[in-house]
Amino acid sequence: MARYKVGLETQGKILEATRRLLSEVGFEAITVKAICAQAGIQAGSFYNLFATKDEAVLTVVRDAISAFDPDPEGTGNDTVESLVNAYTGFVTKDPELGRVYAQMAVTAALTQDHLAGRIQRHHEQRVERFTSAYVREHPAVPSSLAGHRMEILLGALNxxxxxxxxxxxxxxxxxxxxxxxxxxxxx
Amino acid sequence: MARYKVGLETQGKILEATRRLLSEVGFEAITVKAICAQAGIQAGSFYNLFATKDEAVLTVVRDAISAFDPDPEGTGNDTVESLVNAYTGFVTKDPELGRVYAQMAVTAALTQDHLAGRIQRHHEQRVERFTSAYVREHPAVPSSLAGHRMEILLGALNxxxxxxxxxxxxxxxxxxxxxxxxxxxxx
DNA sequence: GTCAATTTTTAGTATACACTCAATTTTGAA
DNA sequence: TTCAAAATTGAGTGTATACTAAAAATTGAC
Incomplete structure (x- = not known):
């Protein structure tokens, strides 16, 4: 744990380098050596602040997943179209984050228990959000069918x-x- | 290329071992050493029959997909429904292999150039296949719209x-x- | 300004990986 | 039976990996 100012700065550099490299080479190809080179530090410094490579990677990925959360404040006035636009807008604007998310969903979710839970909870919340918007716009559609349709929509979007x-x-x-x-x- | 009986047998052993290990440990963790141990052969034998590790892995995945092909001969009599069933059948019958396939689509395509081309070609062929089935069933729908819809369908399936x-x-x-x-x- | 705690560097270790190769054995067509 | 082609072995290469440790440098509370 960093206690001095320089230590905190180094921590920031490491996380930024990790984020960037995750975008460039992906979850599976990232290396400590590359992170250190990108951050402009040596391996010893890295391990002074992070116990393992995964600790740094998971910290970054956690933040990336949070970035996908559709407005946790939830005013309840959004439409399906706006939610879809938010999704496509985000993915196309920050493709690397989308890639990391997809990669985590497929590869890491099944081997990293705590992440699997997070990803699944995150997805279910999103389905709920889409479904309530859909029901608001199509009151005639039964909510169970609406739920199915939004599950499909989100699957398709992914x-x-x-x-x-x-x-x-x-x-x-x-x-x-x-x-x-x-x-x-x-x- | 195997020409003698023993060579073909060894090829079979390698593919079986690869299939089993892909299911057990997944795409990212499979090793040539493990494949050889599982097959009861030495590394040199493996490389006498396969140029690279990926060649064995790709063969297994491709065969698994073919196994669910509703129209392996390509007579052009398959329906969209049968193609979709083939996909879900493949994924649900051998979940781990299905996961490997998804993983390859997301990860391998982005980090391994030679795989990226293969996967993209595979996808495009599949879109064509779905589209022609769709057009056959819905002659009134313009083929461009049909193509869009099948692209969406496959995206959604993935x-x-x-x-x-x-x-x-x-x-x-x-x-x-x-x-x-x-x-x-x-x- | 002192000095213990923290951070950084340098120079490693150990290990795992895909893949190779020369020597040896096995195969099967003639 | 012969023998060239095919298959197998087993030791080996080179490379890349995560991670470590001791010493040197820096920090900042006092």
């Missing part, structure tokens, strides 16, 4: 964002819009 | 399968069916 991260020419926004249209037919 | 790998109680088949229904409305 899948499309992965597709987009692999192929940046893929028009995720257009596909997301079409998806919203498809799911807005009342029957 | 997203839902990741969701399912995190939460095995998630009913991926029901959601996939509903998704097909939603995308079958002609307008």
């Amino acid at each position: 899948g499309l964002s992965i597709r987009w991260s692999i192929d940046p020419t893929f028009d995720i926004c257009a596909h997301a819009s079409l998806m919203v249209d498809e799911l807005s037919t009342t029957p | 997203g839902l399968s990741i969701r399912w790998s995190i939460d095995p109680t998630f009913d991926i088949c029901a959601h996939a069916s509903l998704m097909v229904d939603e995308l079958s409305t002609t307008p």
Whole structure:
């Protein structure tokens, strides 16, 4: 634990370097050596502040996941379209964070128990948020069907964002819009 | 390339060991050493038959996917529903292998160049396959719209399968069916 | 200004990995 | 039976990894 000013600064440098490298090379390819090079420090300094590589990586990823949280304040006035736009806007504006999230969801969630729980809780909250917006807009649709539809919508958004991260020419926004249209037919 | 009987047998042992280990430890943790131990052979034998570790892994994943192909001969008689069932069947029958597949789509594609091309090509072929099935079933829908819809469907399937790998109680088949229904409305 | 606590550096260790190669054994067509 | 091609072995290479330790330098409460 850092106690002096320089120690806290170094901690910040390490986390920033880790964040950047996670974006560049991903969760599985990141190395302590690269983090240290990026932060402009030596390995010994890293291990003076973090017990393991994973500790630094998980700290960054936790923050990245938090960044995906759709407005925890929740005023309750948003629409499905605005929520979708927020998602696609965020993913396309900060693709690296989206990548890290997708990577964590697929690879780390199953091996890191505490992260799996976080990711799942986060997802369920988001489904609820989308569902209540959908029900507000389509009062005729039973809430169970609404829930199913929003589960699909979010699954699709995640899948499309992965597709987009692999192929940046893929028009995720257009596909997301079409998806919203498809799911807005009342029957 | 194996030409003698023993060589073909060894090839089979290697693929079986790879399949088993992929299920047990996953894409990121599998090693050539472990594959060889599981197969009861030495590393040199492995490399006599496979150029790289990835070649064995890719062969296993590709075979697993083919096993659920509703129309392996490519006679053009498959339906969107059968293709979707093939996908969910693949993912739910061997969850770990399904996870490996998703992982490859997210991670390997971004960190390993040679895999990225293969995965993207595989995806595009699949979109074409889904689209032609869709057009066959819905001749009234313009093929460009059909393409968009199938791109969404596959994105959603990928997203839902990741969701399912995190939460095995998630009913991926029901959601996939509903998704097909939603995308079958002609307008 | 002192000096113990903290931070940084330097120079490692140990280990695991994918992959190679020359020597040896096995195969199977003739 | 012969023998070249194929298969196997087992020791080995080089490289990269996470992590450590001791010494030197820096910090900041007093």
